[in-house]
Amino acid sequence: MSEAETAGERRQGGCLCGAVRYETAWPPLLTGVCHCRHCQKQAGTAFSVLVAVPFAALERTGELTTYEDGSEAGRPVLRKFCGTCGSPVFSETPDGMAQGMIFIKAGTLDNPDELEPTVHFWTTSKQNWVTLPEGAALLEKQ
Ligand SMILES: [Zn+2]
Ligand SMILES: [Zn+2]
Structure with a gap:
């Protein structure tokens, strides 16, 4: 871990039942919203809010x-969730891991304040009641 990472702010989070806990470097490298059908199905809701953080600075406990x-583009996505309460907590992709990044489902942060999503993925499958904010980068696919 570099000095910059150890000197920075850190945030904790975990699943709904508390069996899975983590601590990550903060702020994230990227905050995005994914409107793909897979995220809608997995989360049981309209979209996923994801923060990308350095994998090397992430500590995890619990099973x-x-x-x-597979993503809608056909690339592998490892969706990691708590087997007890079902909270989706992390997503790993080969592209992300190659850059040392892991994605955290932002709703699992103990303190989800000050999230500023700058990118919206898979806008082609967003639910039609969702209004995309002005100024964000919009990607029809991932
Ligand atoms: Zn749990
Ligand atoms: Zn998605």
Whole structure:
């Protein structure tokens, strides 16, 4: 871990039942919203809010269950969730891991304040009641 990472702010989070806990460097490298159908299904809601953080600076405790999913573009996505309460907590992709990044589902942060999503992915499948904010980068696909 570099000095910059150890010197920075850190945030904690975990699943609904508390069996899975984590601590991450903060602020995130990227905050985005994914409107893909897979995120809608997995979360049971309209979209996922994701923060990308450096994997090397992430500490995790507790047992995660992994669902080996594929993205809508056909690339592998490892969706990691708590097997007890079902909270989706992390997503890992080969592209992200190659850059040392892991994605945290932002709703699991103990303190989700000051999130500023700058990118919206898969806007082609967003639910029609969702209004996209002005100024954000919009990607029809991932
Ligand atoms: Zn749990
Ligand atoms: Zn998605």
